[in-house]
């Protein structure tokens with residue numbers, strides 16, 4: 020318990036003072052609660068001795084009333100110090116985790132399942148938020164009460180108190196076994212929960228594919244499998260832990276029986292006064308209650324530990340820009356120097372070198388899987404190169420904070436991601452400090468103003484989840500408007516017109532022309548006609564090496580991969596369904 024209190028205090032940050040005070044109040048409240056026992060003892064003593072009188076009754080009344088008032092005061096203070104701390108602390112933690120997630124390399128997301136991350140952010144943090152503080156307070160009260168009652172009993176009759184205390188170490192053995200089981204199982208259960216949320220996420224995100232291919236049964240059975248696993252893990256655990264919990268409680272029940280027998284025996288044998296015997300009988304059924312509670316709740320402690328482990332697992336994941344400096348770039352040419360890169364064991368780029376001067380357009384072409392998008396990811400520092408270096412304006416991107424690199428870059432992806440928010444907010448995401456007029460101007464340049472004003476709520480229209488209420492072309496133009504507002508000196512375009520109809524493609528081309536003016540541009544495109552005017556075209560081979568580099572005309576005039584790609588591209592444009 021001390022360990023978990025320490026962990027909660029460590030993550031509590033600026034709320035630590037309030038939390039400690041609330042724990043102190045909980046401690047004082049328990050002390051007051053236990054002190055009432057003393058009044059009970061005195062009352063029994065005076066009654067059995069026949070020395071009770073009005074003054075003593077008044078004295079007891081005052082004592083108990085004072086204790087009750089102090090309990091009320093300490094409880095109130097405990098609530099005041101505690102109120103909202105769990106929510107505020109976890110809300111802070113969520114923000115910090117969100118910030119951390121923004122700064123992690125894309126490698127983290129490849130290695131970590133989305134369901135896992137989401138279950139840390141939701142289930143785990145909600146559990147800590149709702150349970151931890153209040154629960155720890157109760158545990159502290161229970162612990163303090165148990166110690167105070169035991170000490171008090173030692174004053175009354177140390178023989179009986181000693182006998183009663185022996186059951187604590189006896190119960191310690193099953194308690195330890197329960198804790199061990201909880202430790203092992205909590206991680207397994209968290210894992211099963213994470214798997215379930217991951218499959219559920221996948222199920223919901225791919226619902227259209229599942230419906231279209233009538234895979235509901237198949238996907239459903241996968242979901243059923245993970246749910247079954249969760250059920251089995253939880254049930255198995257309950258079955259294993261139930262006998263141990265029974266044993267743990269049994270120790271205290273035996274203790275209760277033994278104390279009852281002993282005190283009656285001592286009383287009959289005249290080695291205990293009636294008042295002491297009655298006190299033990301009165302207390303018998305509350306004596307072990309705090310320890311029973313603590314033992315039964317040890318599962319919650321373990322679960323809290325597992326939740327904290329998973330949360331700290333993310334917080335401790337190394338940042339890729341830990342050593343990055345806050346460098347502001349002044350020029351924006353891009354140089355690849357002998358860059359090699361692998362996703363884990365999978366080698367993708369090998370010894371890639373070239374120079375893209377400022378304000379020029381570089382196109383990257385090559386067969387599928389040759390590493391074109393990977394090159395863009397490396398420029399934006401979504402990943403770091405394995406060997407060699409990438410320099411922007413003469414600065415190795417690894418020497419810069421990721422934010423500093425990204426503030427100079429606009430990326431337009433093949434699939435434009437829009438948030439479940441208004442169109443205006445989605446465009447303004449490119450630059451939060453812009454006026455409504457500037458948003459409109461960007462939308463006009465991106466050729467989306469016309470369709471936006473035709474919508475019933477215009478710029479205030481809320482876009483459906485992941486932009487689902489707009490067409491692919493419309494989403495893409497809103498994403499370009501967003502990039503226009505950002506006005507970054509480097510623009511990376513990754514297959515922006517793939518899967519777009521010709522009408523939209525023309526509008527998107529015009530929007531892109533506005534976006535790339537005066538910028539250093541990198542474009543990945545399969546439709547080679549679209550990149551004919553690039554200053555240089557890099558031709559990547561499936562081996563991840565540069566096979567050719569030059570202008571469209573240069574490359575057409577020389578033998579090599581480009582000619583093949585060009586011919587294939589021409590064929591595709593004349594493709595039709597017969």
Ligand SMILES: Nc1ncnc2c1ncn2[C@@H]1O[C@H](COP(=O)(O)OP(=O)(O)OP(=O)(O)O)[C@@H](O)[C@H]1O
Nearest residue numbers: 129362365367385386387388389390391392393394
């Ligand atoms: N996050 C990742 N983890 C592991 N492998 C990856 C990851 N992203 C891409 N790859 C692999 O790296 C290789 C290069 O991928 P990349 O997307 O850069 O190719 P590309 O040339 O852009 O392909 P395409 O033209 O089909 O879009 C591919 O084999 C791909 O499967």
